Amino acid sequence: MEKEVKRFPVSHVIGFLASLALTFIAAVIALKTSLSFKAIMWIIGSLAVIQAGLQLFMFMHMTEGEDGKTNIINIAYGVFVAVVVVVGSVWVLTSGHAAH
Amino acid sequence: MGNIKWDEFFITGDPLILGAQVSIALTMLGVLFGLTYLKKWKWIWREWITTVDHKRIGIMYIIAAILMFFRGGIDGLLMKAQTSRPEMGLLSSQHYNEIFTTHGVIMILFMAMPFLIGLMNVVIPLQIGARDVAFPQLNALSFWLFFSGAMLFNISFVIGGSPDAGWTSYFPLAGKEFSPSIANNYYAIALQIAGIGTLMTGINFIVTILKMRTKGMTLMRMPMFTWTALVTSGIIVAAFPIFTVALALMKFDRLFGTHFFTVSSGGSDMLWANLFWLWGHPEVYIVALPAFGIFSEVIATFSRKQLFGYKSMVYATVGIALLSMVVWVHHFYTMGSGPGVNSFFSLTTMLIAVPTGIKIFNWLFTMRKGRIKLSSAMLWALAFIPTFTIGGVTGVMLAMGAADFQYHNTLFLVAHFHYVLIPGVVFAVFAGLYYWWPKMFGHMLNERLGKWHFWLFNIGFNVTFMPMFFLGLNGAVRRSYTYSAESGFAPLFLLSAIGSVILAAGFAVFCYNIYWSIRYADRNISSDPWDARTLEWATASPVQHYNFAKLPEVKSFDAFWQMKKNNEGLTLKDSEIEEIHMPSNSGQPFMMCVIFGVVGFFLVFEWFIPAAIASVGIIVGLIYRSFDYNDGYHIPVEEISKTESTWRNEKGEVHKHVG
Ligand code: HEM
Ligand SMILES: [Cu+2]
Numbered sequence: 011m012e013k014e015v016k017r018f019p020v021s022h023v024i025g026f027l028a029s030l031a032l033t034f035i036a037a038v039i040a041l042k043t044s045l046s047f048k049a050i051m052w053i054i055g056s057l058a059v060i061q062a063g064l065q066l067f068m069f070m071h072m073t074e075g076e077d078g079k080t081n082i083i084n085i086a087y088g089v090f091v092a093v094v095v096v097v098g099s100v101w102v103l104t105s106g107h108a109a110h
Numbered sequence: 111m112g113n114i115k116w117d118e119f120f121i122t123g124d125p126l127i128l129g130a131q132v133s134i135a136l137t138m139l140g141v142l143f144g145l146t147y148l149k150k151w152k153w154i155w156r157e158w159i160t161t162v163d164h165k166r167i168g169i170m171y172i173i174a175a176i177l178m179f180f181r182g183g184i185d186g187l188l189m190k191a192q193t194s195r196p197e198m199g200l201l202s203s204q205h206y207n208e209i210f211t212t213h214g215v216i217m218i219l220f221m222a223m224p225f226l227i228g229l230m231n232v233v234i235p236l237q238i239g240a241r242d243v244a245f246p247q248l249n250a251l252s253f254w255l256f257f258s259g260a261m262l263f264n265i266s267f268v269i270g271g272s273p274d275a276g277w278t279s280y281f282p283l284a285g286k287e288f289s290p291s292i293a294n295n296y297y298a299i300a301l302q303i304a305g306i307g308t309l310m311t312g313i314n315f316i317v318t319i320l321k322m323r324t325k326g327m328t329l330m331r332m333p334m335f336t337w338t339a340l341v342t343s344g345i346i347v348a349a350f351p352i353f354t355v356a357l358a359l360m361k362f363d364r365l366f367g368t369h370f371f372t373v374s375s376g377g378s379d380m381l382w383a384n385l386f387w388l389w390g391h392p393e394v395y396i397v398a399l400p401a402f403g404i405f406s407e408v409i410a411t412f413s414r415k416q417l418f419g420y421k422s423m424v425y426a427t428v429g430i431a432l433l434s435m436v437v438w439v440h441h442f443y444t445m446g447s448g449p450g451v452n453s454f455f456s457l458t459t460m461l462i463a464v465p466t467g468i469k470i471f472n473w474l475f476t477m478r479k480g481r482i483k484l485s486s487a488m489l490w491a492l493a494f495i496p497t498f499t500i501g502g503v504t505g506v507m508l509a510m511g512a513a514d515f516q517y518h519n520t521l522f523l524v525a526h527f528h529y530v531l532i533p534g535v536v537f538a539v540f541a542g543l544y545y546w547w548p549k550m551f552g553h554m555l556n557e558r559l560g561k562w563h564f565w566l567f568n569i570g571f572n573v574t575f576m577p578m579f580f581l582g583l584n585g586a587v588r589r590s591y592t593y594s595a596e597s598g599f600a601p602l603f604l605l606s607a608i609g610s611v612i613l614a615a616g617f618a619v620f621c622y623n624i625y626w627s628i629r630y631a632d633r634n635i636s637s638d639p640w641d642a643r644t645l646e647w648a649t650a651s652p653v654q655h656y657n658f659a660k661l662p663e664v665k666s667f668d669a670f671w672q673m674k675k676n677n678e679g680l681t682l683k684d685s686e687i688e689e690i691h692m693p694s695n696s697g698q699p700f701m702m703c704v705i706f707g708v709v710g711f712f713l714v715f716e717w718f719i720p721a722a723i724a725s726v727g728i729i730v731g732l733i734y735r736s737f738d739y740n741d742g743y744h745i746p747v748e749e750i751s752k753t754e755s756t757w758r759n760e761k762g763e764v765h766k767h768v769g
Contacts, residue, residue: 080320087344087348090432090435091348091435094388094435094436095352095388098388098436098438099381099384099385099388101451102384102439102447102451103378103380103381103384103447105447105448105450105451106446106447106448106449106450106451
């Protein structure tokens with residue numbers, strides 16, 4: 011415990027700076043470029059996902075402590091279910107003549 | 111107020127329903143009178159309604175499930191009677207629709223689910239050597255919300271009318287346009303309330319199993335039933351929210367005129383089918399996996415061998431759970447999503463046969479060279495294997511999208527899923543009841559009556575549903591209340607109806623067995639009557655409310671078996687007894703049951719202002735609970751030592767005998 015308190019929180023600082031950078035890049039791309047709407051959505055969407063992952067690891071201590079492994083399985087499972095529900099539904103409802 | 115006409119409030123004009131109304135009224139009067147006459151009101155409030163003890167909650171789940179089995183079974187018999195001859199006039203088409211709808215919903219959500227959750231409640235904390243679940247009061251709330259939803263659903267056929275759009279409640283039929291009466295509101299609202307309870311059970315059991323295991327009980331030493339309960343809870347937490355959302359949207363459509371699932375105005379009726387089965391298929395595995403766990407325990411105990419291929423069994427369970435999330439489209443190949451989608455889902459569906467096959471072989475190898483004891487529990491497990499395999503093989507037939515266009519919507523499908531659900535769930539809960547009954551009540555169920563129950567039920571089951579495969583192949587459609595004499599279906603339908611009478615006789619013997627055993631069975635039995643292997647048998651029967659005076663320490667798989675074999679940890683010295691901290695009872699979950707029931711009832715009838723007023727009660731309940739600082743109580747050492755001395759022998763040993 012003692013040690014952790016004194017150590018300079020390198021990972022926190024990196025995480026913080028990286029989050030700031032990602033946010034600004036997203037803002038600049040959305041406001042200052044003339045890319046197509048679709049491209050902008052894809053880029054800032056990807057940046058958001060990267061940032062969410064970054065925060066989970068850097069700030070929310072997902073991998074630390076006795077429950078580290080459980081947390082990772084948890085998140086992975088959650089992502090899996092969310093992707094199945096959303097991507098799966100879109101795929102099923104927009105293909106074949108179900109779409110018409 | 112709303113759009114119900116008062117003269118339609120009570121359903122009238124049908125002699126069957128009148129009979130039901132009279133018998134419901136009489137039963138309720140009988141119960142009220144009985145409780146008052148026997149002066150049991152205090153007792154039932156203190157010992158049952160307010161209990162947070164996982165074993166009692168489990169028993170209440172099981173009692174409710176047996177009652178619901180009875181109700182759903184009567185529905186089944188009525189349908190079989192109606193189709194026993196061509197052009198029968200017992201039920202009208204509308205009444206038939208209502209009956210298969212309530213039958214399906216009740217059997218799956220109010221019979222199979224609570225039966226298995228009840229057994230999980232009784233057994234899981236004991237198997238992992240814990241004193242209760244992680245959140246005992248939440249557990250009671252889970253039960254009472256399930257109960258609230260179940261009762262709300264059940265009154266539908268006497269008050270306001272039963273849902274009639276099938277247990278799948280597909281749009282556009284289930285929407286306001288084609289089902290304008292309030293009947294289908296019952297479906298949306300009752301299932302919503304019960305679903306909240308189920309979701310909380312899932313969370314509770316995940317935390318319990320991950321966090322409350324006794325010393326030495328690593329994940330890979332957990333009994334198979336505990337493993338399946340963990341994985342099932344995981345599926346519940348993943349799948350039930352999908353249903354919750356779909357039901358909420360259904361409610362908006364029906365109650366407030368939104369257009370999520372309507373055909374016009376930008377809605378998509380197929381979105382309902384899609385969301386329903388995104389939940390509905392995993393739901394099948396939510397009920398099947400714990401059943402597999404029960405069979406694993408029973409087969410190992412009565413073969414007197416360790417479960418074969420334990421690790422592969424665990425991986426197969428997890429594999430089934432993941433696969434179960436990606437097969438849902440096999441329920442609506444005919445919707446027309448095209449060859450790409452249908453091929454993908456045919457493939458994933460057929461893949462499920464692989465882990466399931468692994469399990470079947472593991473059970474067979476467990477029995478190989480074992481000293482098999484044909485107790486009633488074991489008989490159910492043995493019969494499960496061939497019958498479930500029939501269900502599985504026909505399932506693979508249905509899994510092929512192209513072939514399914516032939517089977518879809520026929521009685522072939524109805525026969526298939528009864529061959530999966532009855533061996534896979536009903537046989538399992540019967541096996542579980544015969545096996546754990548002494549643990550719950552301190553006496554056995556009668557084995558002789560058990561054999562009668564087993565044979566009648568099994569023969570009846572096969573005679574009922576085997577003909578339906580052939581009827582389906584000949585073109586008999588499901589959900590059809592009648593058929594013509596020229597169709598040539600009559601002989602098989604009649605055979606099937608006769609089978610259902612035999613099936614019912616089996617169930618009657620089961621009920622009689624419970625009655626007989628409560629009255630006459632020997633109370634002086636060992637706490638480990640089957641010479642079993644897991645920790646629930648390491649304590650008294652019926653289990654004392656704190657479960658274990660001293661928490662057991664686990665050194666290997668089949669912990670109790672090893673303890674008996676090595677003669678370790680079976681004794682308890684007075685000096686080892688310490689005070690035990692237990693949670694206090696609470697009346698709040700029951701209050702929530704009543705309030706949710708009232709709110710649900712108002713919403714069903716679309717009386718929004720009373721519903722809004724009543725739902726203040728829910729919020730008050732939540733606030734009250736947040737300020738509830740009751741930390742439970744301590745059981746003093748003297749009391750524990752007194753309780754323990756009533757069932758251990760002089761040296762403080764539990765019964766042991768390993769051959
Ligand atoms: C105990 C004896 C049982 C009998 C005699 C029975 C009989 C029937 C019959 C005749 C149907 C309707 C066939 C049609 O479409 O016309 C049906 C449907 C159904 N049964 Fe059973 N059943 C029994 C047990 C069960 C059990 C234990 C479950 C579930 C755990 C179950 C779940 C269902 C479901 C989900 C449907 C479909 C309802 C619908 O079409 O919406 N049944 N059953
Ligand atoms: Cu399915």
